[in-house]
Amino acid sequence: METNQSDKQLNSITLLNQMMSDPYYLFHFLAFFSYIPVRCAASQVFSPLFSSYLLHREIQAVIAFSVLTVVKVVREETWEAFIADTIFFAKIFLFGIALVVDYHLALWYMLAFLVIYILTQQPPYQGIGATLQLTPLQLEALLTDGNTSRFWLVECRALSSSACVQASRVFPELSITYSNKNLSFGVVDLGLFPNTAEKFGVSLGSNDRLPTYILFENGVEITRFPELDFEAKTSTSTITKKLLCRHFELDRHLIDYINSK
Template sequence: MEVATATEASAPAASAGPSRRSHPFPWLDLAISEPYYFLHLVAFFSYFAARSTVLSPDDGGELPSRLLRREIQAVLAFLVLFVVKIVKEENWETFIGDSLLYAKGLLLAVTLVIDYWLTITYLLGFLVIYAVAQQPPYDGLGHSNHLTPLQLEGLLTEEPATRFWLVEFRTSFSGTCIQASSVLPELSNIYSNKNISFGIIDLGHFPNAAAKYGISMWDHLPTYILFDKATEVARFPEITSESKVFVPKITKKLLCQHFNLDRRLIEYLSR
């Protein structure tokens, strides 16, 4: 059973990295090339056109000053939330997703001052964007491998080259999966060795694997399972009634502690 090696798996990400770093404005290239970012960019910039249409230079009275105060309040609130997210978030995908959510909420609040029909128009526009475009996931693999369920079964049962496999089960249509898509590749760059390997299975392509591994397609995605050869030894989130009420946000620190990756790395290095 052949699976791309860690070096081969990380080659596309490595080759893409320099080209992105060499671009003077990589964020601008991403904003134009990705429909999700481009449509949001158009929606936010359209506010200035809508504002100038409603308010003429000769307008006086309460509305322009009230709108200006609301705009200043919205900008200040966004900057505070922006700084908080920079401090708290571990990955770029979650930071961008949450920042856009805050920006959309504040934009809707500002447009209420102008006209509630304008607010409804923007709300419908954001719903259309949500329906036609998705936030792009992290495009690197690190030292992880994209696997099929058959490949995973073979790796676990047919003389496994490594004792442990930490596998992420995700779908491309889940916002939570997209925002957590960089966590496993980044962990694999730190902890991948001859004792533990990392893999990713897209349940959107292999839905039958969800039932096989006891994973719900409608909640608890992504799911991470640690296999010791062919035996499951831990998973996150765990299958309990409590975990269905609240699942903490997925971070590298959370998974590292849950699966004891530091201890497993120390055990490997101390051999």
């Protein structure tokens, strides 16, 4: 119990340090914090009636933002997805309040957020769990080598995709629980090897196909998520550990391995 608490505290400290040092988080923090001095300076020229109206709108925005944040804490699978959604909502509310103050201020915030979007990118989860970071050639060699695991579950991703960043924690955490001598986990970053994307049946131009998870048995693909014909379906499921466990029957694979020992 004490070890789990220490790990959680360490993860929280690591996440906090990353948020304060990474340009993506730092620039957003500065943009949000800038409203305070702007508000204090502008309040001196506001009439008492407008100041009261603005304060009322700010309180409404804070309450609405807090409610959405609580909902996202409960519903989101990963911290990366929660932070991305929280920052997105914060941008909307800040833009709305700035629009109440003056439309010029709202335009400046819109420009600032556009620059941040162009110059920075949300960092992915840094842990690797029990996964192997592979090149396409390394993966092909492992799949054709009869001495390696019978099953390989491979994540094909591109960290330029926000969906891949927000789901980057799911696969390493799954690998910690389900990795064994019969089932191995590997990650191929197709953003670094775009010419091999077609080989895996992945289109880098479609965010709906990223990340793609493929299960190989003895070097042969047996299933994947999302499936190749998923465009004919209406489902756009968020990547979760429960979803991947159910689709690839990871519990069954683990039980089979335990029973075979």
